[in-house]
Amino acid sequence: MTALLQNRVLLEKADLALSDLTAGGGILKPAQAQKFMRLLIKNSVLLQQATVVPMASPKQQVSKIRLGARILRPGQEGTALGPADRTKPELSEVELDAKLFKGEVRLSDEVLEDSIERGELRQTIMEMMSEAIARDMEEVAINGDTTSTDPFLATMNGVLRQATSHVVDAAGGPLTKQILRDLLRSLPTEHLRDKKAMRFLTSADADLSYRDTLADRATAAGDRFLEDDTPVLYSGVPLQPVPLFPETLGAGGNQTAVLLCNPKNIHIGIWRQIRLEADRDISEGTLKIVATLRFDTKYADETGVAKAISLST
Numbered sequence: 001m002t003a004l005l006q007n008r009v010l011l012e013k014a015d016l017a018l019s020d021l022t023a024g025g026g027i028l029k030p031a032q033a034q035k036f037m038r039l040l041i042k043n044s045v046l047l048q049q050a051t052v053v054p055m056a057s058p059k060q061q062v063s064k065i066r067l068g069a070r071i072l073r074p075g076q077e078g079t080a081l082g083p084a085d086r087t088k089p090e091l092s093e094v095e096l097d098a099k100l101f102k103g104e105v106r107l108s109d110e111v112l113e114d115s116i117e118r119g120e121l122r123q124t125i126m127e128m129m130s131e132a133i134a135r136d137m138e139e140v141a142i143n144g145d146t147t148s149t150d151p152f153l154a155t156m157n158g159v160l161r162q163a164t165s166h167v168v169d170a171a172g173g174p175l176t177k178q179i180l181r182d183l184l185r186s187l188p189t190e191h192l193r194d195k196k197a198m199r200f201l202t203s204a205d206a207d208l209s210y211r212d213t214l215a216d217r218a219t220a221a222g223d224r225f226l227e228d229d230t231p232v233l234y235s236g237v238p239l240q241p242v243p244l245f246p247e248t249l250g251a252g253g254n255q256t257a258v259l260l261c262n263p264k265n266i267h268i269g270i271w272r273q274i275r276l277e278a279d280r281d282i283s284e285g286t287l288k289i290v291a292t293l294r295f296d297t298k299y300a301d302e303t304g305v306a307k308a309i310s311l312s313t
Contacts, residue, residue: 026277026292033274039130040270044138045242049199049263051300055098055271058294062094062267064301096269098294099155101140103133106286129276129291138244141268141297159266160246160257162299166306172250174312175202175210175258180234183260183306191262191304199240199263203256205313207232207241247313258308265304270295 028036037054041047053062071087105128136152144158166186170179180200184192192198211232232239237260249255271294278289299305 026275028274028276030272033272036126036130036274037270039126040134040137043131043134045240046138046141046201046244046263046266047134047268049240050266050268051264053096053267053269055096055269055294058098058271060096060098060269062096062269062298062300064092064094065089094267094298094300096267096296096298098269098271098296100292100294101136101155103129103136103291105129105132105289105291106281106284107289109285125276125289129289133291133293135244137268137295138242141266142242142244143246144297156296158297159259159299159305160307162297162302163259163261163305163307165303168306168308170308170311172255172310172312174213175206175308176213177234179258179308179311180237180239180260183258183308184235184237186306187260188303194262195236197262197264198237198260200234200237200258200260201240201242201245201263202258202311203245203247203313204241204243205247206245206256206258206311207239209313210239250310254313255309256311256313258311259305260307261299261305265300266297267300268295268297 034054037052041052053060073081073085075081105125107125107128111124140153140155140158142158142160144153144156145161146154146157148154166183168179168182168186173179183200184195214232240263245256247254247256249257273294275292276289277292278287280287
C-alpha cells in the first residue's frame with residue numbers, strides 16, 4: 001500500500017472512530033458523558049473523595065437541610081409539644097455556577113495509527129483527555145483565587161480560598177500534632193460527630209514531613225511510618241496528601257496549608273453537556289481534539305471546614 005493510500009485509510013478509520021464522539025455538534029451522549037466523568041473521578045485524588053454533582057444546567061441549586069439546635073423536650077403522655085418547643089429545620093441552598101473551560105490535545109499520526117490498529121482510538125482519546133482535565137480541575141478546585149494573576153486560577157475561588165470561618169495560623173512552623181489538634185478544636189462540636197469520615201487534606205511534602213517526625217520514634221510503629229505507606233491518623237482522622245495542594249505559598253514560596261473537613265462537604269458540579277470536537281492539521285500531521293466543559297466547586301457547609309495556614313514545607 002502506498003504512503004498516500006495508507007494515510008487516507010488511516011484518516012477514514014480515525015473519522016469512523018471519532019464519529020460517535022463528535023456527533024451532535026460534539027456534545028457527548030449521556031452514556032459517553034457519564035463514562036468521561038467516571039474517568040475524571042478515577043484520575044483525581046480530590047474528585048474521588050468529594051461529592052461530584054452532574055449538573056442539568058450551567059447553574060444548579062444544591063439544597064441543604066440542617067437541624068443544628070436541640071430538638072428534644074421533656075414530654076408528657078398524650079400531650080403534643082407547644083409551638084415554642086417545636087424545632088424548625090434550617091433550610092438553605094448552595095448555588096453551583098459552572099465556569100467555562102477548554103482543553104486541547106494533539107495526537108500525531110503515529111499515535112493515531114497505533115491506536116486505530118488496536119481498535120483503541122476512542123479509549124485512548126477519552127483516557128488522555130480525562131487524565132489531563134482531571135489534573136487541571138483538581139488544581140483550580142483547590143487553588144482557584146479570583147484575585148490571582150494567573151487567568152486560569154482566577155476563574156473561580158477554590159476550596160482553600162473559600163474556607164474562612166475557622167483558621168489556624170501555624171506562623172511558619174511545620175505540620176505538628178499541635179496544629180492538627182488546634183484544627184479539631186476550632187471546629188464546632190456538631191461537625192465532629194463522625195470523625196472517621198473527615199480528612200486532613202494537605203500537600204505531599206507536608207505529609208512526608210509529618211510522617212518523618214512519627215518515624216523518628218524508636219518503636220515498631222515508627223518503623224512502619226518510615227518503611228511502609230501506613231496511613232497517618234490523628235485522633236482517628238486520616239492525613240490525606242493531595243498532589244495538587246500548593247507548596248509555594250507565603251513570601252518565601254515554601255509554605256502550604258491544611259484543610260480539615262468531610263470531603264463529601266466539597267461539591268464539584270460538572271455540567272453534563274461535555275463537548276469534544278476534532279480537526280486535522282495537515283502541516284503538523286496531527287489530529288486536534290478540543291474538549292469544552294463547565295464546572296464549579298462549592299462547600300455544602302463552609303462552617304464545617306477548618307484551615308491551617310502558613311505551614312512550612
